[in-house]
Structure formats: structure tokens, C-alpha cells
Amino acid sequence: MELDELTLNTIRKHKDGVFQSELWKEMEIDSRKCSRIVTKLITDNLVIRESAVSNGARTYLLKSVDDTKASYDDLLAGDVFSPCAGCRDACQPELCDKLSDWILHLVNLEDES
Amino acid sequence: MNDLNDPVIRGYLTRLVGEDGLVMVERMPEGEVTDEQIAEATEVLLNVVRRTLFIMSENKLAVCRRERDSNSGWLTYLWHLDMTDVDPQLAKEKKKLTKNLALRLDFEEGNVFYVCPDGCVRMLFNDAVENEFLCPMCGEDLTFKDNADFTDALKKRIETISEK
Numbered sequence: 001m002e003l004d005e006l007t008l009n010t011i012r013k014h015k016d017g018v019f020q021s022e023l024w025k026e027m028e029i030d031s032r033k034c035s036r037i038v039t040k041l042i043t044d045n046l047v048i049r050e051s052a053v054s055n056g057a058r059t060y061l062l063k064s065v066d067d068t069k070a071s072y073d074d075l076l077a078g079d080v081f082s083p084c085a086g087c088r089d090a091c092q093p094e095l096c097d098k099l100s101d102w103i104l105h106l107v108n109l110e111d112e113s
Numbered sequence: 114m115n116d117l118n119d120p121v122i123r124g125y126l127t128r129l130v131g132e133d134g135l136v137m138v139e140r141m142p143e144g145e146v147t148d149e150q151i152a153e154a155t156e157v158l159l160n161v162v163r164r165t166l167f168i169m170s171e172n173k174l175a176v177c178r179r180e181r182d183s184n185s186g187w188l189t190y191l192w193h194l195d196m197t198d199v200d201p202q203l204a205k206e207k208k209k210l211t212k213n214l215a216l217r218l219d220f221e222e223g224n225v226f227y228v229c230p231d232g233c234v235r236m237l238f239n240d241a242v243e244n245e246f247l248c249p250m251c252g253e254d255l256t257f258k259d260n261a262d263f264t265d266a267l268k269k270r271i272e273t274i275s276e277k
Contacts, residue, residue: 048200063200072121072203074274075210081124082210086168093213094220103217106266 003029007037008046008064017063019054038062077105122199125206129172133157134165138194145178145191166192173198211274218267227255 010027011018018026024034038060041047045065052061075082083098093099117123117139127135140155148166152159169175174196180189227241228234229248236244236255246255 050201071274072200072207074270075121075203075207076124077270079120079124081121081128082206083128084209084213085125085206086129086172093216096213096217099213099217103214103263103267106270107262110262110266110269 003033004037004040007034008041011041011047011062012064014063017050017061019052019059020049020062021054021057021059023062077102078109080105121203122196125199125203130165130168133161134168137162137165138169141194145193147189147191151192169194172202174202207274211271214267214271214274218264218271221260221264221267226258226260228258229253230256 007023007027010023020034020038021031023038024031027034038047038049042049048063048065049060050063052059075085080102083096083102084093087098089096089098091098117126117135123135126138130138134157137151137155137157140157141151142154146154148159148162151157151166152162155162157165166175166177170177170192174194176193176195178191180191181187182189225238227236227238227246229251230253231248231251233248233250233253234255235258241255244255247253248255
């Protein structure tokens with residue numbers, strides 16, 4: 001298995017992402033090599049990188065693209081996006097009509113399937 | 114830029130800036146541009162462009178740079194879209210939705226509901242008692258509403274969100 005593939009699999013193993021500062025230690029490679037592979041994986045759209053802090057030091061949190069895309073699908077009920085996104089109503093979720101409509105979409109999807 | 118055809122990203126942007134705003138995002142010119150240039154290039158109304166840019170910037174999806182003209186002293190605001198932060202923003206939305214769904218599930222499981230058969234109202238048991246089980250809008254008899262399908266759908270979605 002190539003090192004790129006091995007790195008991607010290691011990142012995929014961490015569901016919530018892995019810090020770059022921990023990744024190279026886990027893979028037992030040097031940080032410079034790790035950085036080059038990660039850059040290549042980002043260019044290939046296989047991994048995303050977010051600024052993060054680990055043990056007080058600035059680093060990057062790496063997540064595999066498959067994981068993140070799949071996980072955000074839950075914000076959709078069919079083709080309707082979560083009504084809470086960008087919502088400015090100071091509502092109570094217990095009584096919110098927009099949220100009720102969205103949940104009814106979920107119910108309809110269940111019925112259809 | 115992230116794929117605007119991705120249903121999640123498309124849904125998110127539509128929810129934030131509306132259909133008109135999404136048209137602006139799709140037709141946004143390359144590089145740093147003023148709001149007026151955007152309106153001209155995208156054929157979207159200037160007030161919609163400004164509203165969209167404001168919301169996008171508030172959600173860390175647009176960047177604005179201020180430039181002062183050395184002769185006139187006038188300020189020019191130059192904009193460009195930066196979608197690199199869309200994933201952390203979606204993560205925040207997911208967290209917010211999970212919290213709200215959990216609150217809603219508690220409420221749905223802890224209460225009994227009555228509805229008007231004509232669809233006017235949905236009431237808690239205590240409110241239905243106060244209204245003598247009559248719809249305050251049309252006077253029809255209120256009927257018990259089993260919310261099992263509602264709570265089941267809620268539970269299922271909360272479960273799938275927390276699994277990922």
C-alpha cells in the first residue's frame with residue numbers, strides 16, 4: 001500500500017478527524033513528509049483541513065471528505081435543509097412551526113420508504 | 114470553491130441567502146469586486162447583493178476588504194467569496210439541529226396532543242381542557258393526536274446524526 005493511501009486510511013479511521021501533529025507520530029513518519037502527503041490529499045479533494053489548537057499549539061484538524069459529506073446529509077430531510085440554519089427567530093424548538101414542517105418531511109420520507 | 118451542485122451546500126446556501134442570493138453566488142465574478150460590479154455581472158438587484166454579501170460574511174463565507182482612495186478619501190469595499198469555511202459552518206448547523214431535535218423529542222414524548230380535524234390547531238392536553246375540547250378557530254371537536262410517527266422519525270434522525 002502506498003504511503004498516500006495509508007495516510008488517507010489513517011485519517012478515515014478517526015471519525016471526528018485527527019490533528020496533523022498527531023498523524024505523523026501515529027504513522028511513524030517525519031512531519032515534513034506528512035505535510036507533503038496531506039497537501040496532496042487536500043489537492044485531490046480527499047481530505048479537508050481546519051485550523052485547530054492541540055495542547056496549546058496551533059495545528060490542523062484533518063478529516064476525510066467522504067466522512068464529512070456523509071455526515072452533513074442529515075441536515076437534509078429529502079431536499080429540505082434544516083430550518084435552524086441561519087434562523088434569526090428567537091423560537092422555542094419545542095413549538096417552532098418551521099421545525100415541525102421539517103420533521104413532517106422526515107415522517108413523509110419514512111412513509112414513502 | 115466547493116461544489117455548488119452538492120445538495121447539502123446548495124440547501125445550506127439557499128436557506129441562508131434565498132434563491133436570489135444563490136443566483137448571485139453562482140454567477141459571482143472572479144477576484145475582488147464591489148457590490149455594484151456584482152449586481153451588474155450577476156443581474157441580481159443591488160439590495161439583494163448587499164443582503165447576500167452581509168449574510169455570507171456573517172457566516173464566514175465571504176471576505177471584505179476596505180480600500181481608501183488617496184485623492185478623494187472615499188472608501189471602496191471589495192468582496193470575494195471564500196467557501197473554505199463551509200464545512201465548519203455545516204458542523205455548527207448540525208450541532209444546533211441535534212440540540213433542537215433532542216429538545217423537541219423530549220417535549221413530544223412528555224405531552225399529549227389534541228388537533229382540530231380541519232387542521233386549524235394542535236394543542237396540549239391542558240389547553241384542550243381549557244377550550245372544552247373545542248377548536249377555538251372553527252368550533253369543531255378536538256381529537257386525540259397520536260404523535261408516535263413524529264417521535265419515531267425524530268428518534269431515528271437523532272440516532273443517525275449521533276452515529277456519524
